[in-house]
Amino acid sequence: MAREHTLFVMAQDIPWDEGLYSGTRPGLRSKVLSIDEAGTDATVVVEYPAGWSADGPEHCTAHEEFLVIEGEIEINGISYGMHNYGFFPAGYVRNSASTSDGAKLLTMFYDAPQYQLGETEEPHDPKLLVEHVDPLPTEWDPGLVDPQLSAGVAIKPLRTDPYTQETSFLYMSPPHRVPPGMAKPQWTHSMVEELFCLAGTYVWGDCGRMGPGGYCWWREGVYHGPAGTDVGYMLFVRTVNGPLDNIFDTEKKPFSWDPPYNPQLPERLRKHAKPFTERPLA
Known part of the structure; x- marks a missing residue:
């Protein structure tokens, strides 16, 4: 099911809900960043409080x-730290599954989640499993970036779906892109x-x-930009409905470092949206 176009909202401005949107995981808090029309697939920030643990085995x-x-969370004996x-x-x-001091996770659910004790009769698909990636010690790879984009940006791959070629990765830019006075075209994608x-x-x-905390669900065929950064950035990026592509407009538009906050948001988020200010993440 489709989700509404969202660009952009700060996660810090969205109120916390108790548990998850599907009615499970009492004792946690969550923020729904985007959700489909059926209320099933969603992206949420999940807060695990200090001392939390789950009874196992479960799925x-x-x-x-x-x-x-x-923060940091332990799952199946593996410690998952920052990023x-x-x-x-x-x-x-x-x-x-447990956390000593608490943790916040950006979490993407591919259906309305329910946690059930024990093992399932149908085991998980091993081709989809990415048990653990610690990106901190790995090198940034500029060779994975679309050559139409400015020099200096780079990627750390996290996952590629073996069936759909959807990808998840970290994406970074150095500072001083684009210099003042330059103009760039807007662009879009054939996927989300x-x-x-x-x-x-x-x-x-x-x-x-x-x-930090800024969130986008950039629908296919919707043009945005131009874009740039004066101080640099690091993003988590996920593609939906296929691999990443970039479709650039032919008209160049002037770029400013101080554009007004003019988001395109669903009604449920519009009432919470505020311009970016420095504050703790999520």
């Missing part, structure tokens, strides 16, 4: 993709691009300045 009925944005990543297919068994800002600031010429 989730939905695919669960996550990136740690604050650590995992993709657990539906039915993947968690024998243990989901963005979450982890560090730095990303300036959208038509929407404003986005900082």
Whole structure:
């Protein structure tokens, strides 16, 4: 099911809900960043309080993709720290899950999640499993970036879906892109691009300045930009409905470092939206 175009909202401005949107996981808090029309697939920030643990073994009925944005969580004996990543297919068994000091995870659910004790009768798809990625010690790869984009940007790959070629990755830019006075075209994609800002600031010429906690569900065929950064940034990026592509307009438009905040948001988010200010993530 489709989700509404969202570009952009700061996660810090969205209120917390108790548990998850599907009615499971009491004791946690969550913020729904985007959700489909059926109320099933969603992207949320999930807060695990200090001392939380889950009874195991258990499994989730939905695919669960996550990136740690604050704190640390242990799952099946593996410690997931800052910016650590995992993709657990539906039915993947968690024998243990806990956090000592608390954690916040950016989490993508591929259906309305329910957590059930024990193992499932149908085991998870091993081709989908990405048990653990710690991107911190790996090198940034500029060779994975679209050559139409400015020099200096680079990627750390996290996952490529073996069936759909959808991808998840970290994306970074150095500062001073684009210099004042330059003009660039707007651009779009043939697929959905989901963005979450982890560090730095990303300036959208038509929407404003986005900082850590900034979130986008960029629908296919919708043009935005020009865009740039004066201080650099790091983003989590996920593509939906296929691999990443970029479609550039032919007309160049002037770029400013200080555009007004002019978001394109669903009604439920519009009432919470505020311009970016420096504050704790999510």
